[in-house]
Amino acid sequence: MLNTARNTLTVFGLSAVAMLALLYTNEDVAKRVSDVLDPQPEIVAVAPAAPAPKLADVADAVETPHAAAQHVGNSKQQQWVTSWLSKRYRVAGDAANMLVSTAYMTAHEVKLDPLLILAVMAIESGLNPFAESAMGAKGLMQVMAKVHHDKFEEVGGQQAALNPVANIKVGALILKDYVKRTGSVEGGLKTYVGAADMESDSGYGAKVLAEYQRLKQVARGQKVPTTNAPRPAAPSPVPSTIMVKQDPAETPAPAPAPAKPESHGTETLATL
Numbered sequence: 001m002l003n004t005a006r007n008t009l010t011v012f013g014l015s016a017v018a019m020l021a022l023l024y025t026n027e028d029v030a031k032r033v034s035d036v037l038d039p040q041p042e043i044v045a046v047a048p049a050a051p052a053p054k055l056a057d058v059a060d061a062v063e064t065p066h067a068a069a070q071h072v073g074n075s076k077q078q079q080w081v082t083s084w085l086s087k088r089y090r091v092a093g094d095a096a097n098m099l100v101s102t103a104y105m106t107a108h109e110v111k112l113d114p115l116l117i118l119a120v121m122a123i124e125s126g127l128n129p130f131a132e133s134a135m136g137a138k139g140l141m142q143v144m145a146k147v148h149h150d151k152f153e154e155v156g157g158q159q160a161a162l163n164p165v166a167n168i169k170v171g172a173l174i175l176k177d178y179v180k181r182t183g184s185v186e187g188g189l190k191t192y193v194g195a196a197d198m199e200s201d202s203g204y205g206a207k208v209l210a211e212y213q214r215l216k217q218v219a220r221g222q223k224v225p226t227t228n229a230p231r232p233a234a235p236s237p238v239p240s241t242i243m244v245k246q247d248p249a250e251t252p253a254p255a256p257a258p259a260k261p262e263s264h265g266t267e268t269l270a271t272l
Contacts (some may be wrong), residue, residue: 077219077221078097078100078101078104080218080219080221081100081115081118081215081218081219082096082097083096084224084226085099085100085118085122085127087226088122088226088227089122089127091127096127098164099118099121099127099129099140099164099168100114100118102164102165102168103117103118103172106168106169106172107172109169110169110172110173110176111176112172112176115212115215115216115219116175116208116212117141117168117171117172117175118215119209119211119212119215120141120171120175120189120192120208121140121141121168121171123204123207123208123211124137124140124141124142125139125140125142127140128140129164129167130162138161138162138167139161139162139163139167139171140164140167140168140171141167141168141170141171141172141174141175142171143161143170143171143174145161146158148170151170151173151174152166152170155169155170174192175188175192178191178192182196185209186205186209189201189204189208189209190204190205193205
């Protein structure tokens, strides 16, 4: 049964990859399909400018089955979110709908707010399922397949890293683990981007939480601008050299450069 389920997931994922590839490369097809499958929703209210994100605002993002369940099955809410993300990140409507639907289903399964998952996807890859960093992070949620090979074994192996369904599920599981481990969403995001042992995450967490707040407004039917979409997150900058304090009689010499953190908290994964 496990092999059958794994094969089914792999086939579904490969179909999704093929569909997304067609939509990304053929604008005419994407537009025609989008007009049929994703009619533009009606905006019902106008919201004031979003306040600065606070930890208290996202404290219920994890371990709230009731809150997650209320998102599932709300087709109108998903339409609003899909339409907004499609415009903001210039993704065909039906492709965006596929990604949003997968995020909602995964969120219900792992008990995580789907809007938080979508916010991470947006900041990490700009909703590009084929994104790949120089450090080896892949897919929508920029997961290090070699590091998280154990989680990928359940969804088809490391080769499934660019499978949207598998990538979203593994990324969501990793994010939930980090949030539970650190005790906060902010801490979880800092570990996710690989800055757990650093003083700062270079604004990564703030970007994700800001996008999360916007998505929450969109999900309530409020009007939120779609301009100025942030670019996918880059690795946190680390000084190339650090000057070491020495005796005045000695000639100052640079210390070896600290290694850059691998994406998504890889330095803490030895305990997993």
